[in-house]
Amino acid sequence: MGTMTDIDFTPLKGLKFNCLEGCGFCCSFPAEVRQWEKNFQLILEKDAGAFRKWDDGHPCLDGIYTFKQHNDRGACIFLKENKRCGIYDIRALLCRTFPVKFFFGWRLQLYPSMSCRGFSDDESSDMILLGKEAMAEIPADQINKMLGESKEMYASLPERIANYIPPEILQNKLLEYVDKMTFEPWDISDVSRAEFEAELSSENFIDLPTYLTEGLDWQVFKLEGDFVRRILLNRTGETENIDSIVYSNLSVKPFSSEAVEAISRYLRLIASTDHFIGVVYRKAIEQKADGNQLPDIATSELDKVKELFFLKASLLAEFEKREHVTEKTVEDTIILYDGYLATVPAFGMIL
Ligand code: SF4
Ligand code: SF4
Numbered sequence: 001m002g003t004m005t006d007i008d009f010t011p012l013k014g015l016k017f018n019c020l021e022g023c024g025f026c027c028s029f030p031a032e033v034r035q036w037e038k039n040f041q042l043i044l045e046k047d048a049g050a051f052r053k054w055d056d057g058h059p060c061l062d063g064i065y066t067f068k069q070h071n072d073r074g075a076c077i078f079l080k081e082n083k084r085c086g087i088y089d090i091r092a093l094l095c096r097t098f099p100v101k102f103f104f105g106w107r108l109q110l111y112p113s114m115s116c117r118g119f120s121d122d123e124s125s126d127m128i129l130l131g132k133e134a135m136a137e138i139p140a141d142q143i144n145k146m147l148g149e150s151k152e153m154y155a156s157l158p159e160r161i162a163n164y165i166p167p168e169i170l171q172n173k174l175l176e177y178v179d180k181m182t183f184e185p186w187d188i189s190d191v192s193r194a195e196f197e198a199e200l201s202s203e204n205f206i207d208l209p210t211y212l213t214e215g216l217d218w219q220v221f222k223l224e225g226d227f228v229r230r231i232l233l234n235r236t237g238e239t240e241n242i243d244s245i246v247y248s249n250l251s252v253k254p255f256s257s258e259a260v261e262a263i264s265r266y267l268r269l270i271a272s273t274d275h276f277i278g279v280v281y282r283k284a285i286e287q288k289a290d291g292n293q294l295p296d297i298a299t300s301e302l303d304k305v306k307e308l309f310f311l312k313a314s315l316l317a318e319f320e321k322r323e324h325v326t327e328k329t330v331e332d333t334i335i336l337y338d339g340y341l342a343t344v345p346a347f348g349m350i351l
Contacts, residue, residue: 009132023118105346115342161291163291230243281348
């Protein structure tokens with residue numbers, strides 16, 4: 001097993017978690033399952049058609065499957081009517097470790113998926129403890145193998161990027177940037193707006209913005225013509241339109257000072273994840289950027305996160321007919337936003 005300095009638990013610090021009865025939201029995304037998992041064969045014996053092969057030809061995805069879903073957009077086929085797992089004792093690795101996530105970059109970092117509503121100050125389970133339990137679920141040889149590969153990837157960065165800046169330094173620069181960040185005026189770049197619209201109008205149901213309400217309903221937002229529809233999604237993939245807003249009326253709303261503080265806390269969390277730093281390196285390699293430009297790429301990526309967050313927070317506020325974005329709206333937006341962020345490709349490997 002890698003030495004402890006190779007493993008970073010920092011983003012889990014201070015978080016408490018308990019899974020919510022009757023939620024099942026994390027089972028609404030097709031969880032990845034690896035062939036090397038101890039339960040892989042057991043699940044197949046239970047249901048030979050349990051998996052779909054992840055088939056886009058990328059060597060990193062070889063041997064990776066996902067659970068089949070109802071109608072390609074409902075929950076995992078094993079989620080029961082009461083939103084409990086039908087194969088609980090032999091469920092997959094990622095089902096056991098959620099909402100802890102793993103990123104293999106210059107080290108292995110554990111971080112939280114904030115798309116879950118199970119975080120709360122009063123709850124008793126400490127996320128660092130959960131992170132350690134989650135680690136114990138992964139075979140040591142797999143951790144070593146992935147960590148070895150990812151470290152090799154990161155060791156190649158100085159050759160790929162002239163005037164390379166190491167990830168720790170880049171991360172510190174980003175955290176300083178968040179501290180100085182201003183939250184006005186609300187001018188949104190064309191890139192962010194285009195990305196927001198593309199996500200809202202995806203034909204791929206799974207890529208649409210998804211949201212878990214306080215009442216534990218699953219919702220999806222979709223842009224159709226000039227309307228953004230709010231759609232209820234049930235376990236087996238059936239949908240029902242709830243209401244809609246006029247898209248052209250959607251403007252970025254004012255944020256209360258508590259709301260600004262809450263988004264700044266969230267941005268600090270993002271900036272401290274190695275996944276986000278991996279996003280920056282990937283961009284730099286794609287753009288054949290010089291390392292001198294790395295801090296600029298990093299801050300403009302974070303600005304994009306902020307802008308998309310503003311847009312999503314305003315969308316929620318518009319549906320709730322609020323003129324202001326409150327701290328509560330920011331907390332809700334984190335649920336709506338974080339699942340999307342997790343899908344942004346990064347230099348490194350996600351387990
Ligand atoms: S999303 Fe969170 S609270 Fe809901 S079932 Fe999954 S782990 Fe539990
Ligand atoms: S196997 Fe169980 S825990 Fe895992 S995604 Fe399916 S229903 Fe959810």
